[in-house]
Amino acid sequence: MRRFLWPMLALFVSCCSTAPVTAAPLDTGGRMVAISLDDGPWSPGDRTGKLLDVLRDEGVVATFCLVGEMVDIPYGRSMVQRMQKEGHELCNHTYTHPILTQGNIARQIASTDAAIERALGVDNYKTVILRAPQGNTKYLRDKQCYGGRPFVGWGSHGDSDDYRFSGAHVLQVANRLPAGEILLLHDMHETPERLREIIHELKVRGMTFVHASALWVNPCGSHMANN
Numbered sequence: 001m002r003r004f005l006w007p008m009l010a011l012f013v014s015c016c017s018t019a020p021v022t023a024a025p026l027d028t029g030g031r032m033v034a035i036s037l038d039d040g041p042w043s044p045g046d047r048t049g050k051l052l053d054v055l056r057d058e059g060v061v062a063t064f065c066l067v068g069e070m071v072d073i074p075y076g077r078s079m080v081q082r083m084q085k086e087g088h089e090l091c092n093h094t095y096t097h098p099i100l101t102q103g104n105i106a107r108q109i110a111s112t113d114a115a116i117e118r119a120l121g122v123d124n125y126k127t128v129i130l131r132a133p134q135g136n137t138k139y140l141r142d143k144q145c146y147g148g149r150p151f152v153g154w155g156s157h158g159d160s161d162d163y164r165f166s167g168a169h170v171l172q173v174a175n176r177l178p179a180g181e182i183l184l185l186h187d188m189h190e191t192p193e194r195l196r197e198i199i200h201e202l203k204v205r206g207m208t209f210v211h212a213s214a215l216w217v218n219p220c221g222s223h224m225a226n227n
């Protein structure tokens with residue numbers, strides 16, 4: 001049942017922003033942006049698979065902040081394998097998407113690492129970055145890092161609010177995204193058509209697309225090896 005509960009719960013608790021973990025962008029003078037897609041993976045046939053098709057066709061990389069129990073669904077594993085193969089960044093977004101606390105964080109992060117490890121068939125795989133559900137780390141002692149890895153949020157102009165607003169609003173946020181910022185989107189709310197439109201608009205503005213970790217100051221002393 002858990003597998004079927006999560007998508008329903010996600011409708012209510014998944015997204016979205018209170019306040020993101022804050023950090024200054026590394027390079028506001030460049031024309032780089034990052035697209036992050038949270039709360040998947042979803043199925044190959046409609047959601048995630050179609051979004052990956054758009055990214056492939058557009059020659060764009062993105063960052064997928066993965067929920068561990070979604071990775072453990074058989075099609076989830078195949079989606080994670082494809083993400084890695086096609087050069088996207090993987091990000092640990094906890095196992096069941098709770099608000100993180102000192103009591104649950106170790107299990108949430110380790111279980112998701114293990115799920116991604118199983119999906120990729122790689123021992124000791126760890127994502128370079130983490131993202132807290134709702135960007136909320138206020139109950140944690142260290143609000144920026146866990147186990148030497150940074151919690152990566154999104155830009156102050158990068159929250160699309162795609163879980164509650166129309167496509168027009170999401171496009172407006174994407175079209176105004178400043179260089180150097182990370183855009184927050186969600187697998188379950190994004191359509192292939194809109195993602196393509198977002199990418200086209202950003203390309204028209206001369207943006208290039210990088211992993212989220214490339215636009216985040218890492219306060220944890222770890223190496224951002226994905227970039």
Ligand SMILES: [Zn+2]
Nearest residue numbers: 014015038039
């Ligand atoms: Zn989320």
